[in-house]
Amino acid sequence: GDDIQQLASFTCDLGYRCVFLKGGIRALEAEPSGYGDNGGEASDGIGLSRDAIWALMYLCKTSELRTCKRNEDGGRGDDGTSSSVSSDNGAGSSKAGGVGSGFAGECRVFDVRRHDELALFGTFEGATHLSASLLPHGLHLTGEEWRKKFRCPKPSPAEDIVLLLCNDGTRAHWIARLFRDLGYERVFYARGGTNAWHLDATVWHYSSYQWGKGHVPDPQPFALEEVNFERGSAELARAGLL
Numbered sequence: 426g427d428d429i430q431q432l433a434s435f436t437c438d439l440g441y442r443c444v445f446l447k448g449g450i451r452a453l454e455a456e457p458s459g460y461g462d463n464g465g466e467a468s469d470g471i472g473l474s475r476d477a478i479w480a481l482m483y484l485c486k487t488s489e490l491r492t493c494k495r496n497e498d499g500g501r502g503d504d505g506t507s508s509s510v511s512s513d514n515g516a517g518s519s520k521a522g523g524v525g526s527g528f529a530g531e532c533r534v535f536d537v538r539r540h541d542e543l544a545l546f547g548t549f550e551g552a553t554h555l556s557a558s559l560l561p562h563g564l565h566l567t568g569e570e571w572r573k574k575f576r577c578p579k580p581s582p583a584e585d586i587v588l589l590l591c592n593d594g595t596r597a598h599w600i601a602r603l604f605r606d607l608g609y610e611r612v613f614y615a616r617g618g619t620n621a622w623h624l625d626a627t628v629w630h631y632s633s634y635q636w637g638k639g640h641v642p643d644p645q646p647f648a649l650e651e652v653n654f655e656r657g658s659a660e661l662a663r664a665g666l667l
Contacts, residue, residue, distance in 0.1 A: 471601050472616040473664070476657030478588065479624065481666065482551060483654070485532040485586075532586045537596050538619075541636045546629040546644060549590060549619060553577050557596040564607055582609045586666065590615035593633060613664070623650045 473481070536549050537557040548554075555563070555575055563574065571579035580587050587604060589597040589612070597614035604612040615621075620630045629644035661667045 470664070471605065471613050472594070472598065473588070473613045474616055474657065474660060475621050475624070476653045477660040477664070478590075478615055478657070479652045480654050480657030481532060481586070481588070481661055482534070484658075484661075484667075531580075531584075532588065533580045534588045534590070535600075536590055537600050538591050539636060542592060542631075545641065546592070546619070546631050547625070547627045549622075549628060550625070552590065557591065557600055560600050561603060564603055580609065582607070585611065587612040588615065589613070590618050592618045592631060593620050594618045595633070611666070623647050624652060 534549070534552040535555045536543065536552040537555055537560065539556055539558075540554075543554060553575075559574075563571065566574060566579070568579045571577075587601075587609060589600050589604075591597045594614060594616050595618075597618060601612050601614040619628050622628050623630075626649060630647050631644050632642040634640070634642050658667060
């Protein structure tokens with residue numbers, strides 16, 4: 426908007442070469458957030474629907490519980506083979522040993538909304554809060570620097586599943602692109618964001634706004650819905666996560 430255009434002008438006055446994206450990050454959103462003819466899947470292949478996200482988190486959690494039970498039983502599964510579980514899961518993560526063939530990483534869920542949005546409109550259970558404004562720089566931190574700054578382990582580029590969400594999918598889509606550009610292979614964003622969740626009455630539907638500028642929107646009413654686990658699982662399979 427006008428603010429970023431003015432900042433670009435000031436930067437050029439200091440002797441830097443600078444460009445800005447007209448329309449902001451919303452100009453990067455090429456796909457609608459709702460379900461389409463293909464079940465709501467985005468053409469770029471990095472967006473997941475509400476049903477797929479629920480199925481992924483459920484499968485990761487149940488896999489973790491099964492692994493912990495085997496560990497309590499002496500580290501042996503039902504077939505008598507040995508198994509182990511890492512004790513460093515970090516916040517907003519679940520072991521994903523049962524997701525994907527040979528996959529033994531973690532499912533890391535990051536909510537990239539601002540602090541005011543979480544306080545006013547509810548938090549997403551199981552997610553670690555990492556504001557989108559911090560991640561363009563944060564992604565270049567070392568693992569130790571990341572842990573000190575964000576107080577959680579940095580995701581593994583080749584092993585972990587990273588799931589990003591905001592209120593409508595726009596910011597999460599942008600951050601997912603940044604992750605992918607740095608070699609993260611299993612990064613997805615929640616299409617429709619928390620506004621399309623509708624599975625938790627404490628997570629409100631609301632329009633995007635700028636904090637400190639103008640009116641803060643009122644929460645929009647919605648009816649609680651049921652998840653379609655079969656459709657979500659099928660979407661995970663097409664994404665190579667099952």
